[in-house]
Every structure is written in C-alpha cells, then in structure tokens.
Amino acid sequence: MTQTHLELSGVGIDFPTPKGPFTALNNVNLKVRDGEFVSLIGHSGCGKSTVLNIVAGLHKASRGGVLLNGKEVDEPGPERAVVFQNHSLLPWLTAWENVELAVKRVFGKTKSRAELKDWIAHNLELVHMGHAMHKRPGEISGGMKQRVGIARALAMQPSVLLLDEPFGALDALTRAHLQDSLMEIQAQLGTTVIMITHDVDEAVLLSDRIVMMTNGPSATVGQILDVDLERPRNRLALADDVHYNHLRSEVLTFLYEKQRKIEPISARATATTQAKKKTEVA
Amino acid sequence: MTAQTSTHPWRKLKLNLSHRLADFNPVQWLTSLLLPVTGIVVFLMLWHVGAGQINTSLGTFPGPVDVVEQSQSLWQGHVAEREKETAFYQRQEERNAARMADDPSYSPTIHSYPGKATFIDQIFTSLVTVLAGFLVSSVIAIPCGIIIGLSRSTYQAVNPIIQIFKPVSPLAWLPLVTMVVSAVYVSDDPMFEKSFITSLFTVTLCSLWPTLINTAVGVANIDRDLLNVSKVLRLPTFTHIRKIVIPSAIPMMFTGLRVSLGIAWMVLIAAEMLAQNPGLGKFVWDEFQNGSSNSLGRIMVAVLAIGLIGYALDRIMLMLQQAVSWDKTSEQR
Ligand SMILES: Nc1ncnc2c1ncn2[C@@H]1O[C@H](COP(=O)(O)OP(=O)(O)OP(=O)(O)O)[C@@H](O)[C@H]1O
Ligand SMILES: [Mg+2]
Numbered sequence: 129m130t131q132t133h134l135e136l137s138g139v140g141i142d143f144p145t146p147k148g149p150f151t152a153l154n155n156v157n158l159k160v161r162d163g164e165f166v167s168l169i170g171h172s173g174c175g176k177s178t179v180l181n182i183v184a185g186l187h188k189a190s191r192g193g194v195l196l197n198g199k200e201v202d203e204p205g206p207e208r209a210v211v212f213q214n215h216s217l218l219p220w221l222t223a224w225e226n227v228e229l230a231v232k233r234v235f236g237k238t239k240s241r242a243e244l245k246d247w248i249a250h251n252l253e254l255v256h257m258g259h260a261m262h263k264r265p266g267e268i269s270g271g272m273k274q275r276v277g278i279a280r281a282l283a284m285q286p287s288v289l290l291l292d293e294p295f296g297a298l299d300a301l302t303r304a305h306l307q308d309s310l311m312e313i314q315a316q317l318g319t320t321v322i323m324i325t326h327d328v329d330e331a332v333l334l335s336d337r338i339v340m341m342t343n344g345p346s347a348t349v350g351q352i353l354d355v356d357l358e359r360p361r362n363r364l365a366l367a368d369d370v371h372y373n374h375l376r377s378e379v380l381t382f383l384y385e386k387q388r389k390i391e392p393i394s395a396r397a398t399a400t401t402q403a404k405k406k407t408e409v410a
Numbered sequence: 411m412t413a414q415t416s417t418h419p420w421r422k423l424k425l426n427l428s429h430r431l432a433d434f435n436p437v438q439w440l441t442s443l444l445l446p447v448t449g450i451v452v453f454l455m456l457w458h459v460g461a462g463q464i465n466t467s468l469g470t471f472p473g474p475v476d477v478v479e480q481s482q483s484l485w486q487g488h489v490a491e492r493e494k495e496t497a498f499y500q501r502q503e504e505r506n507a508a509r510m511a512d513d514p515s516y517s518p519t520i521h522s523y524p525g526k527a528t529f530i531d532q533i534f535t536s537l538v539t540v541l542a543g544f545l546v547s548s549v550i551a552i553p554c555g556i557i558i559g560l561s562r563s564t565y566q567a568v569n570p571i572i573q574i575f576k577p578v579s580p581l582a583w584l585p586l587v588t589m590v591v592s593a594v595y596v597s598d599d600p601m602f603e604k605s606f607i608t609s610l611f612t613v614t615l616c617s618l619w620p621t622l623i624n625t626a627v628g629v630a631n632i633d634r635d636l637l638n639v640s641k642v643l644r645l646p647t648f649t650h651i652r653k654i655v656i657p658s659a660i661p662m663m664f665t666g667l668r669v670s671l672g673i674a675w676m677v678l679i680a681a682e683m684l685a686q687n688p689g690l691g692k693f694v695w696d697e698f699q700n701g702s703s704n705s706l707g708r709i710m711v712a713v714l715a716i717g718l719i720g721y722a723l724d725r726i727m728l729m730l731q732q733a734v735s736w737d738k739t740s741e742q743r
Contacts, residue, residue, distance in 0.1 A: 184638075184642060185641075186638050186641060186642075203641075204638075204641040204642045204644065205642070205644055206642060206643055206644060208642070209642065210638070210642050212635050212638065212639070214635065216633075216635040216636060216638065216639050218636060218639070218653070218654065218657070219736060220657040220658075220736030229643065229653060230643055233643045233644070233645065234643075264736070284643075
C-alpha cells in the first residue's frame with residue numbers, strides 16, 4: 129500500500145582531511161514511505177547534517193546511494209527542498225523576494241504572474257508572515273527568519289522536505305507554535321519530511337518514526353522507533369499520556385545510556401553491533 | 411494621547427521632529443565639531459610658523475597666507491582668461507559678419523582661442539581623465555574579478571600575474587603606454603588627444619588591481635549556505651551570478667573600487683607631471699620650471715586642491731556604496 133518513496137542504501141562518506149580520509153558515515157540504511165515524517169536524532173557531530181546533505185545532493189556519498197522514487201539522486205534539486213540550520217535567507221532580498229526567487233524557479237513557466245503572486249502570498253500567510261513580507265532578513269527576528277525559510281521551502285512544493293534543526297535557535301513559545309504549524313501543513317499537504325532535531329519532545333511529537341544515530345566516526349543508524357500516536361496530536365494532552373512518555377524515555381535511554389559520549393571504545397563497540405542489528409530493522 | 415497614535419502624515423512628521431530634537435545632544439554636537447576645527451587651527455598655526463623658517467632659492471616656503479593670495483590670483487587669472495576668450499570669439503564673429511555682408515560667397519572659418527589653460531582648466535582636465543581611466547579599469551576589473559573568483563583554478567592560474575603587476579609604479583608603465591598609443595592610435599581626426607589616451611591608460615593599468623583582487627576575493631568567499639540555496643534551486647549560471655554572487659560581493663567590490671580610485675588619482679598626477687600631459691600634474695611641473703616668486707605658493711595651492719579632490723572623490727564613492735549596498739551598516743570610514 130504505502131510504497132518506498134526515498135531509500136538510502138549502504139550510504140557512507142569519507143571527508144578528506146590533512147590526516148587522511150575521515151569516515152563520517154558508514155553503511156546508513158533507511159527507507160522512507162511517501163508522506164512519512166521521519167526525525168533524525170543523535171549527538172552533536174555524529175553526522176546528521178551530512179545525511180541530510182547527501183539526500184539533498186549537496187554532498188556526494190563515497191559509498192552507496194540515495195534513491196528517490198526509484199531514481200538515483202546525484203545532484204541538488206528543488207524537489208528536495210532544504211530548510212537550513214541557520215535559515216540561509218539572502219540578506220539583500222525581502223522575505224517576499226526570497227520566496228519569489230524559489231517560486232519563480234519552480235513555477236515560473238507553468239503559472240501566470242497573478243498566480244505566482246498569490247502562491248507567494250499564500251505560503252507566507254501559511255507561516256504567519258503576512259504582516260512582514262516586505263522586510264529584509266536583517267529587520268526581522270530569528271523566529272521570523274526561520275519561518276520565511278520554511279515558507280520558501282514549502283512554496284517549492286517539494287516531494288521531500290528536508291529540515292536541519294529548523295527550530296533549534298528559537299525560544300520555546302515560538303518553537304511550539306512553529307511545530308504546530310508544521311504538523312498542520314504536513315497533514316494538509318502530505319509531504320514527506322525528514323527533520324533533524326536534538327529535542328526529544330519535538331521528535332516524539334512530530335514524527336511517525338524516529339531514527340537514532342550512533343556516534344561518529346563511522347556513524348550509522350542505531351535504532352529506529354515507531355511513534356504510533358494518534359494524529360492530530362495535542363501537546364498538552366500528550367504531556368500526561370503514558371505511551372508518549374514511554375516513547376520519550378526510549379529515545380532518552382538510547383541517547384544517554386547506549387550512546388553516551390564519554391566512553392569512545394564501548395561506544396564504537398555498540399555502534400558496530402547496532403549496525404548489524406540495523407539490517408534486520410530496515 | 412490620540413494625537414500621538416494618529417497616523418496622519420503631518421502629525422507623524424511633527425512627532426518625528428520632536429523625537430529628533432529630543433535626541434539632539436548639544437554637548438556631543440559641539441565636541442564633534444570642535445575637535446576637527448581645533449585640529450585644523452593648530453595645523454594652520456604650525457604651518458604658518460614652520461613655513462617662515464624654511465628659505466629656498468625662490469623665497470620662503472609658502473604659508474597659509476600665501477596660499478590664500480595665490481588661490482585668489484589663480485581664480486582671477488581664470489576669470490580674466492575666460493573674458494579674453496569670449497572677446498576673441500566675439501571679434502571673430504563681428505569680422506566674419508562684416509565680410510559676409512561685403513561678399514556673400516565668403517565662407518567664414520572660426521579660429522579656436524589660442525590662450526593658455528588656466529588652473530581651473532587643468533583641474534577639469536585631470537578630473538575628466540581620472541574618471542575616464544577609473545571607469546575603464548572598473549569595466550575591466552569587475553567582470554574579470556567575478557570570473558576569477560568563481561573558479562578556484564582560474565584564481566590559482568591568474569594570481570601570480572596579478573601579484574607581479576600590482577606593485578608596478580605608473581612611471582614604469584608610462585613610456586610603454588606612450589609608445590604604444592603613438593603607434594596604435596593614429597587618426598587624422600582624433601576624437602581624443604593622444605595625451606589624454608596615454609594618461610587614461612596609465613591610470614587604468616595602475617588602478618585595475620585593487621578592484622580585481624577585492625572582487626575576486628569577495629566572490630570566492632560567498633557564504634556556503636547561500637551557495638547551497640542556489641544549488642538546491644538549480645539557478646542557471648547567469649541568474650546565480652546576478653542574484654547571489656554580485657550582491658554578496660558588493661561590499662568587497664566597493665572596498666576595492668575606493669582603493670582603486672585613490673590610486674587612480676595619485677597615479678594621474680604623477681603621470682601628468684612626467685609626460686607633460688595636460689592636467690594638475692603639468693600645472694605643478696610648469697610652475698616648478700617657471701620659478702617665479704609666486705611659484706611655490708601656486709604649487710602649494712595645487713597640492714591642497716589635489717588633496718581636497720581626492721577626499722571628495724572618496725566621499726562620493728562612499729555615498730555610492732551606501733546607496734547601492736543592501737547592508738547599510740557596512741564600513742563607513
Ligand atoms: N566538509 C567536511 N570536511 C571534513 N569533515 C567534515 C565535513 N563536514 C562534516 N565533517 C565531519 O563529519 C562529522 C559529522 O558532521 P555533521 O555536520 O553531519 O554533524 P551533525 O550531526 O549535523 O552535528 P550537529 O548536531 O552539531 O549539527 C563531524 O565530525 C564533522 O567534523
Ligand atoms: Mg548539523
């Protein structure tokens with residue numbers, strides 16, 4: 129019924145360094161269904177952004193590859209829109225113009241001028257940026273910038289939306305608000321989403337599956353957790369939910385017991401056993 | 411209270427003004443004015459005293475008073491020359507009109523005024539030359555800088571050449587440029603004087619490098635994330651350059667342009683002096699050769715004029731930078 133939309137098989141990458149190649153990722157396997165919301169979680173520096181960049185086509189995998197709808201991905205493209213860790217808006221363009229650049233690129237040939245305008249406005253409204261569309265990034269807050277970044281990505285109507293810690297730099301209130309909008313938008317559009325996060329609550333609240341990564345070097349998928357909570361989800365109702373808290377504690381256990389950053393030798397040992405186990409999971 | 415929140419434009423203006431007045435700090439304003447004025451006054455005093463101590467074969471070194479006198483006399487000389495010129499043309503016209511009345515088949519020829527170029531004329535010539543040379547160098551340097559900055563291998567290939575030519579003095583280029591211009595620029599009815607072309611290219615050759623290097627560095631150091639945005643959007647090369655590369659390189663580009671214009675102005679004066687090409691440099695040289703008792707004072711006027719014009723050119727570039735740049739907080743010194 130739900131077929132594989134995106135597939136990473138045996139992905140590994142070596143970065144050239146002065147001290148020889150550094151194997152950041154090794155044998156990463158993951159299948160993502162159409163319309164699924166997957167979170168990547170793991171300690172800082174383990175290689176989450178690298179995985180995302182490989183899917184985006186911004187990095188080339190040294191081993192293995194990425195398939196999107198059965199076709200190999202080897203360069204970036206607008207069907208895999210990225211929301212970058214630090215918003216990455218062009219500082220010399222207004223919020224409107226930033227979204228316009230992307231929209232014109234994707235729909236410039238198929239939509240009329242009026243349709244383009246409506247579409248840009250619609251996407252900015254979607255992230256509640258209607259009141260400040262004509263301001264430059266330097267004139268709006270961090271949360272607003274991040275929202276414009278999300279609007280830009282959504283406006284491209286990507287088949288996969290890649291989010292790199294999209295709410296990392298925001299205060300708790302703004303973050304909660306944006307998480308709710310993201311859930312709403314994703315439910316509406318049915319976009320496939322891969323989101324990096326280091327916030328356990330965020331991962332459990334938003335995801336269908338949580339992919340937990342082992343520590344690098346040679347990081348890989350350690351464990352995958354199915355989040356079988358009913359949608360739509362309500363953060364207040366879930367706070368006291370037994371199952372929600374159980375899922376939460378599983379992620380925490382993985383991060384703080386199985387993948388503690390202090391003992392590199394045992395960590396590497398778990399990493400290899402986890403990698404073996406992984407094949408069965410996928 | 412309602413007046414405060416009203417959006418009526420006139421009230422807004424009034425509100426704005428009262429805010430401005432509230433911001434106005436008389437002490438700060440005075441010190442910001444007082445310090446430069448003090449600096450200038452002290453300098454003038456030191457100059458006046460110091461100049462009196464230096465004796466040359468052409469009299470004492472010119473002090474502030476001589477400079478004021480000489481600048482007045484130079485201005486009067488300019489006005490007088492202009493009057494003579496208009497009178498000259500008027501006489502010609504009257505004479506031609508009279509001959510035409512006598513003999514209708516006579517076709518009049520107008521002789522151009524043979525008078526000497528005044529100080530003001532020389533300033534004008536130098537300004538036109540420096541702007542033309544700077545324009546040519548910018549038109550070459552900016553596109554080349556963008557191309558060099560876009561590709562690491564081009565940068566590595568071109569870098570040694572730039573580094574070698576960058577420190578070359580205009581005086582070394584001048585003979586070569588003069589010979590090449592005389593050989594190549596031959597025309598019966600030249601649009602420009604040869605001397606103009608020679609000065610122009612010498613200026614261009616020397617002021618090319620800062621713009622070229624700064625543009626290339628600005629382009630090469632574009633934020634990785636912005637490049638990634640461009641890649642994800644798969645922007646075509648031309649759009650990529652127009653929308654991403656040029657805007658992010660503009661601050662560095664202008665830093666280069668300002669240095670280039672400063673160099674262009676310095677180089678031009680030296681080139682005019684050496685090649686006897688019309689302009690402020692020639693004025694200085696002529697006065698030096700002339701050796702009258704007024705000469706040193708006049709040279710000093712020229713020195714100050716060169717400094718003031720250089721300063722004004724830099725300010726204009728800065729204003730241009732602020733008008734063009736998206737980042738209004740970029741360096742303003
Ligand atoms: N271009 C590169 N050259 C060399 N090493 C790199 C490069 N990019 C990433 N790395 C290394 O790969 C590893 C993974 O980096 P990555 O940015 O993917 O981590 P991350 O999980 O996203 O971390 P964070 O949560 O802090 O963002 C790190 O050890 C990093 O040093
Ligand atoms: Mg990262």
